[in-house]
Amino acid sequence: MTPQPRPLPPARPLEVRPGAGGAVRAAGLPSAAGAWRHSLRFRLALTYSALALLMIMLVSASVVALLLSRMDQQFNARLNERADTLAEAFTGTGQGLGKTAGGPTSYTMLVKDGTVIYASPILREFDRSPFPFGEQSRVNIQDTTVRAVKRQAGDFGTLWVGLPEDDLIAARESALSALLVALVFTPLLLLLVGWWVGQRSLSGLERAATLADRIDPTHSLETLPLPVREDEVHRLLSALNRLLVRIEAGQAREKQLLGQIVHELGAPLTVLRASLARAGERTGDAEVMRAALVADELTFTTQDLMQLARGQLEIKLAWHYIPATTLRDRLDRLVPGTTFSGNWTVGILCDPDRLTQALRNLLANARRAAGPEGTVTLDLKDTPESLTFTVRDSGPGLPTELGERIFDPFVSGSGSSGLGLSVSRQIAAMHGGSLRGANHPQGGAQFVLTLPNAALTDEDEAF
Known part of the structure; x- marks a missing residue:
């Protein structure tokens, strides 16, 4: 009976980790189901979402601020234009008083010596009364916010002209509400889009990881198929293929060396084992019989080494x-x-x-x-x-x-x-x-x- 070499044990998936001398070692890969938060795709999506949100916040805030500033400027221009028109009507021919003041919703008062001598219909309560607003540029009249300016009306006194800000305030609140809604829903949308983009962009890398995970050094070290596009994934797989070639060459040299050593030891050990067995049977010496048992042990060890060198696929x-x-x-x-x-x-x-x-x-x-x-x-x-x-x-x-x-x-x-x-x-x-x-x-x-x-x-x- 001559025991034959043994196969190699099943290897764990190859995992390339940086270390001293760029060592390559086998390690179990983490479960994808429990490692989503550690995945490159999730980190890329999260980073993309955070950067995009920051940029959107800055751009949106700048656009909203510029829009509100322009609206405020247009409101002031309209108010000043209205005040200038009315002041010109008073300082011109003196005609048109009451006509240029506007309709029943016009906010206009003529003030002389601190007393209102004329008020538009909506401000009739202040007519012939002390001027109530002083130097205020923004006042509240009948639950309406009014922005006002003053103009000199020649000998007639000071013209006070106001314009309601309700539309401007409503536009400002709408813009801020839209910005707030965008900032609430944009991160979620960006995260979903980033996850989808990352999945498509990293699909080649995921396939490469799946293929690399199937590598079994005990069977073969076949190179991985390369993608058509020569991108970073192509470079990574090329580097892995070169590494696999070097590993396979190293394993072949190790097996060859181990096989040669076992072969050189096998023949002398077989002769020594048989000689000691015959000597033990002939003399009955305990030391000789113990030496025969040691020779048996060495013979089985060389057979185990031969099986390790040849690999499981070569054993029938x-x-x-x-x-x-x-x-x-x-x-x-x-x-x-x-x-x-x-x-x-x-x-x-x-x-x-x-x-x-x-x-x-x-x-x-x-x-x-x-x-x-x-x-x-x-x-x-x-x-x-x-x-x-x-x-x-x-x-x-x-x-x-x-x-x-x-x-x-x-x-x-x-x-x-x-x-x-x-x-x-x-x-x-x-x-x-x-x-x-x-x-x-x-x-x-x-x-x-x-x-x-x-x-x-x-x-x-x-x-």
């Missing part, structure tokens, strides 16, 4: 339907001192070498954790749907701080190479199963490897 399973007892006998020879329990009378559809390698790694780790005096058990349970191998030891248990990282390559909580658990999980996945690890409530570590049950039916057996 050789399916066989074998009795479970055959698998148990292999494991008993590889990891002496293991206690087997459960139902070992069933058949297993698997790659015998791969499954032996996976379970051997679990048992070797358990023996290392339990120590020479500890216990290691392997229990097999079968159901119509699955076969469950449970490896349990009496050791100190798994380091809680590692969690699922215990299955990552080169992560170890027991001083080993850190490849065994990663290899075992990959082999389980290649068989359509799974591998989970946890601490048993009664102490020690427990690993559960589950495979689909492919037990032969009566019809299959007859065939």
Whole structure:
């Protein structure tokens, strides 16, 4: 039996983050549903809305101020023109008094020596009375705001002429109300428009992120398709493609180097392992037998490294339907001192070498954790749907701080190479199963490897 190389573990999505030396590392991407407030699209829309609102406020306030100023100037011009016309009528021929003063709604009074000697019909209450307004330029008459000016009317006295401001005030209030409504609804409108514009403008970047998220370095590092328009998104994707090419080249060199190292170590270790095994059988020397076990450990480590170097896509399973007892006998020879329990009378559809390698790694780790005096058990349970191998030891248990990282390559909580658990999980996945690890409530570590049950039916057996 010659165990074969193992596949690489599934990689997390590539995420390029700035750091020392421009390092590239794998990391989980945040959920889009919960990160809308952190999205570039939202920030651009918010920034666009704030800047646009500020500009609209400044422009609108300036336009409204200019409009109100022009309206005020036109009102004053109209008032002065009216006063000049009436003053000219008085200082001219003296004719037209009462005609040029306007109709019944005209605000006109002639004042001499502080007494009103003439008032238009709407101001009849002030006729022949002391002038009530003094130097006021804006007065309230019968709930109407009136702006007034004075003109000398020759020997007749001082002409007081007023003009109602109701229309001007109404226009000013309308302009301010329109400005207030615009400032209330414009931000929401701008935010919606900015979100829509940002969505269209950044659609290429979003597609690029989706494509980059699908990159799986364990399978391939295919370059991303470039957009037709050579904009910032095109430049970003081009840079990512160049990075992917460099990563793929680096991985190829690493795999080649690792494969060469494993190949150079494999042959001498095989010879050493066989020689020590024969010497141990011949002499019964405990030291020689211990050295043979170390050679076995190194041989399995090189096989794990070879599987890591070749990758999962290059591994092909050789399916066989074998009795479970055959698998148990292999494991008993590889990891002496293991206690087997459960139902070992069933058949297993698997790659015998791969499954032996996976379970051997679990048992070797358990023996290392339990120590020479500890216990290691392997229990097999079968159901119509699955076969469950449970490896349990009496050791100190798994380091809680590692969690699922215990299955990552080169992560170890027991001083080993850190490849065994990663290899075992990959082999389980290649068989359509799974591998989970946890601490048993009664102490020690427990690993559960589950495979689909492919037990032969009566019809299959007859065939």
